[in-house]
Amino acid sequence: MRPVKALPAPADGMPIGELSRLTGVHIETIRYYEKIGMLPAPPRSKSGRRVYGPSQTRILTFIRRARELGFGIDTIRALLALAEPEHISCAQVREIAAAHLESVRAKIADLKRLEKILSQTIARCSADPAPACPVLDMLNVGDPAINQEF
Amino acid sequence: MRPVKALPAPADGMPIGELSRLTGVHIETIRYYEKIGMLPAPPRSKSGRRVYGPSQTRILTFIRRARELGFGIDTIRALLALAEPEHISCAQVREIAAAHLESVRAKIADLKRLEKILSQTIARCSADPAPACPVLDMLNVGDPAINQEF
DNA sequence: CTACATCCTGTAGCAACTACAGGATCAAGG
């Protein structure tokens, strides 16, 4: 009988499929994360199969949540480093999140401009029974030659 | 003196660099569009260089505008086909644009949810001088184990 | 004639996966 280990013991390891079901991350994606060094390589069974413990589950869930929030892989890498108990730095984490928030806001602004243009053009299309197509017109703005051809 | 032609005549051809400057599309991108069949392959000079006329300029400008509006390549292919004088179909064009508008709106909705979560979390971070990091907490929601470790 | 700009083809890389192909291994039933 071995003495109790400091860490709760890896105990029962699960195969990749179970980790996948548990975290909602595709098997291929898990292997991909391992390959790019996002997820530490787990120990293997005698026959070479990956055996995961609870710590991988935690990390993977963290990654999945961060991805859902739109963080990029490299950013998540940074967050994971900052999340380690010994280097924990709320200020830096906040900075990263704030930068990401900025880029999300920029994307929203971009998309809103598109939305406006598209919706206005389409509205013109249903309202105005003009001979030309307003959508195609929009795409050909500034090119009178093409309208002559039609 | 020749009679006026229907099409303004290809006349003076320009090299790819000029087409690029004229349309604001990178040279590599122009060749890429040709390779994937978006832009018809132009005639070549004796030494094998591409020689472009005004019609390529029109098509390429159309593509660039559609890309700016967020249309995907395949969608633009469809639009180009529908824009041809002989197959012109405003109804179908409208349908495509409407579908695209829908997807733009869906993306905006998604991003707004993200924006809300991120901004609220970050606000909590500056307001609340809690021991734990709210951002990391958010990413670890539903996993009490990790908080014990910290 | 020699720079230097511009052009050519072809390949590889980006993000962040996804989808096989072609095997090996495992667990359960007969």
Add this chain to the structure above:
DNA sequence: CCTTGATCCTGTAGTTGCTACAGGATGTAG
């Protein structure tokens, strides 16, 4: 013991819409 089907393995190629070379062939100006 053997077979069946699920699961796992590695490795490669595809996705989208380009961008960035490498390594060479022309074109143009002084």
